Amino acid sequence: MDLTIKNEANIHFMIDEIKNKLQLVNRDVLKASAFSTERYEELHDIYKMVKRMPSFSIRDMEAILEELRALRTEE
Template identity: 50%
Template sequence: MVNNLSEKSKENVEYMIEEIKQKLNVINIGAIKPSHFNEEMYEELKDIYELVKKKNTFSPSEMQAIVEELGNLRK
């Protein structure tokens, strides 16, 4: 499924969060929910999404940094 991520929408926020969780293989899936994010942080979330999609593997410290950044974007 390819979304037009240039549009700020709740659906795109949900899509990017789900893709990030899947790529990072987040163990505590309940800790990251699309409802925690709003469209005001859309560009920042999109930046994280694009970073995550580019890489094939992540070190533990990279994963921690990404999860912390997602935590900073929560509403």
């Protein structure tokens, strides 16, 4: 998968991977449909950071989720 291409399929992939890595219990808290390609670079940066981190503290998870909430296009 070429994540340098801005499209909805890549957004869905990255959001699913972030949810898996964070081991979110409530997976509905992040919906890929709430993100647009306009903020793709920021989402991709968060995705790369999450994939690099071996583990997450509660504070890390809260900060990551807050950053993702700020990128959403719909409430």
